[in-house]
Amino acid sequence: MSLLFDRGPGMSDEEFRLMRDLVNRFCGIAFGEDAKYVVERRLRERLQALGLADFGEYYRHLRFHVDGDAELERAVDLLTTNETYFFRESYQLHAFERELLPEIAERNAARKRLTIWSAGCSTGEEVYTIAMILASMPRFAGWDVRIFGSDISRRVLQQARKGVYREASFRAMPPEHLRFFEETSEGRSVRSEIRAMCHFGHLNLLEHGRTAIVGAVDVIFCRNVLIYFDAESRARVVRTFFDRLVPGGYLLLGHSESLLRTTTDFELVHLRTDMVYRRPATPEAR
Numbered sequence: 001m002s003l004l005f006d007r008g009p010g011m012s013d014e015e016f017r018l019m020r021d022l023v024n025r026f027c028g029i030a031f032g033e034d035a036k037y038v039v040e041r042r043l044r045e046r047l048q049a050l051g052l053a054d055f056g057e058y059y060r061h062l063r064f065h066v067d068g069d070a071e072l073e074r075a076v077d078l079l080t081t082n083e084t085y086f087f088r089e090s091y092q093l094h095a096f097e098r099e100l101l102p103e104i105a106e107r108n109a110a111r112k113r114l115t116i117w118s119a120g121c122s123t124g125e126e127v128y129t130i131a132m133i134l135a136s137m138p139r140f141a142g143w144d145v146r147i148f149g150s151d152i153s154r155r156v157l158q159q160a161r162k163g164v165y166r167e168a169s170f171r172a173m174p175p176e177h178l179r180f181f182e183e184t185s186e187g188r189s190v191r192s193e194i195r196a197m198c199h200f201g202h203l204n205l206l207e208h209g210r211t212a213i214v215g216a217v218d219v220i221f222c223r224n225v226l227i228y229f230d231a232e233s234r235a236r237v238v239r240t241f242f243d244r245l246v247p248g249g250y251l252l253l254g255h256s257e258s259l260l261r262t263t264t265d266f267e268l269v270h271l272r273t274d275m276v277y278r279r280p281a282t283p284e285a286r
């Protein structure tokens with residue numbers, strides 16, 4: 001009996017180049033030459049689901065079929081990584097809570113409104129983390145607080161809207177914040193008062209016009225997302241962030257990310273435990 005199993009069609013170098021470039025044009029994600037096996041392995045199930053013989057047929061399906069755009073979204077969903085958990089990179093959240101929020105509270109005191117965008121929110125833990133921080137600060141009681149989470153994956157957004165999480169999502173959770181959850185048979189469910197602050201929507205960050213639905217925001221979290229983009233796409237997304245931020249608004253990136261060699265539009269702000277970016281409060285040259 002043979003121990004070899006038919007894994008399905010392989011991906012040629014040319015097919016990989018075509019797929020890689022198509023995904024990059026669509027959403028900005030850039031795959032290196034060494035990613036061919038990963039792309040092949042993750043997309044092979046779609047060939048089987050669609051009854052296609054090889055990756056050449058799959059590429060033509062993506063380009064020319066009436067369902068091509070929807071299928072491209074499914075492909076990107078399979079190719080992206082969605083690892084997150086509550087209170088990730090806590091040092092930055094401490095800076096956000098103790099240094100940025102008090103400043104923003106003073107600036108917005110008259111209108112009592114605060115808007116935050118989590119770009120690339122995955123399964124929603126970051127959005128709910130921000131909401132829990134704000135719910136724990138008495139100075140924001142009675143404010144109009146809106147936290148918007150966006151992602152290119154409809155699958156993870158469905159999970160985020162459900163708001164039910166298992167133990168892996170709580171590995172960095174401060175115990176005092178467990179009061180914002182209810183125990184259910186499926187896991188811990190986010191309580192209604194936290195859900196009321198949070199909204200989720202599907203967005204491709206390269207579609208500049210569609211990001212207008214987010215409105216003007218005081219803070220943008222985009223952590224460990226831009227590292228997957230090529231330089232041109234990264235610059236386009238950062239320009240969108242600049243346009244969406246109010247003057248004096250803040251952009252928070254992941255610990256390994258920076259705007260060096262991407263833009264000079266933002267000011268680098270040194271906090272006690274972190275460095276963040278700020279849209280200048282005064283008019284600037286574009």
